Amino acid sequence: DTEVTQTPKHLVMGMTNKKSLKCEQHMGHRAMYWYKQKAKKPPELMFVYSYEKLSINESVPSRFSPECPNSSLLNLHLHALQPEDSALYLCASSQWDRSGNTIYFGEGSWLTVV
Amino acid sequence: AQKVTQAQTEISVVEKEDVTLDCVYETRDTTYYLFWYKQPPSGELVFLIRRNSFDEQNEISGRYSWNFQKSTSSFNFTITASQVVDSAVYFCALSEREGNGSRLTFGEGTQLTVNP
Numbered sequence: 001d002t003e004v005t006q007t008p009k010h011l012v013m014g015m016t017n018k019k020s021l022k023c024e025q026h027m028g029h030r031a032m033y034w035y036k037q038k039a040k041k042p043p044e045l046m047f048v049y050s051y052e053k054l055s056i057n058e059s060v061p062s063r064f065s066p067e068c069p070n071s072s073l074l075n076l077h078l079h080a081l082q083p084e085d086s087a088l089y090l091c092a093s094s095q096w097d098r099s100g101n102t103i104y105f106g107e108g109s110w111l112t113v114v
Numbered sequence: 115a116q117k118v119t120q121a122q123t124e125i126s127v128v129e130k131e132d133v134t135l136d137c138v139y140e141t142r143d144t145t146y147y148l149f150w151y152k153q154p155p156s157g158e159l160v161f162l163i164r165r166n167s168f169d170e171q172n173e174i175s176g177r178y179s180w181n182f183q184k185s186t187s188s189f190n191f192t193i194t195a196s197q198v199v200d201s202a203v204y205f206c207a208l209s210e211r212e213g214n215g216s217r218l219t220f221g222e223g224t225q226l227t228v229n230p
Contacts, residue, residue, distance in 0.1 A: 050213045
């Protein structure tokens with residue numbers, strides 16, 4: 001079982017709604033990520049948090065707002081989304097050690113915007 | 115810029131056949147990390163293996179084996195005696211360090227279907 005947990009598993013929201021995706025890890029990792037994956041495509045990086053600070057924003061529209069309340073939690077706040085934002089949203093975490101860095105993913109949140 | 119190429123978009127085999135998934139990468143880094151992930155229909159990306167560029171030793175884990183060849187920039191994945199449960203999309207990925215994190219460059223993925 002994955003040690004990165006995401007909620008909710010499925011979310012349907014209207015274009016005027018505000019919702020949030022949540023992610024939690026207890027592996028002591030200090031880097032956390034949000035990826036977006038469309039059908040039949042590889043995941044695309046959205047945001048990276050390092051030591052609770054945003055270190056990478058891949059030019060993501062402001063209707064996606066990440067938040068890292070502490071080293072174990074990562075949220076993605078959603079507002080005024082478009083139908084084309086419907087996708088699988090994957091959270092991940094990692095930590096460098098002497099041998100390298102492995103990124104572990106959660107089960108994902110399937111988002112449908114109607 | 116980094117690039118990962120998985121030339122096989124789809125592979126279909128019959129159970130118990132051996133199957134090899136190809137992965138070719140490009141990078142200018144002297145130190146890099148290669149990964150294979152499995153993604154079943156449920157969506158989770160399951161980590162299978164990480165190989166560091168300075169470690170060319172091939173690895174076997176049960177029915178899975180990986181062949182890393184720096185000379186040809188390839189990191190191929192073989193499943194021996196395939197099973198229906200192996201049906202999934204498999205991604206090869208290359209990472210570069212970004213501070214305390216990493217940036218993963220994925221290949222387009224290979225859809226493996228194992229038929230009974």
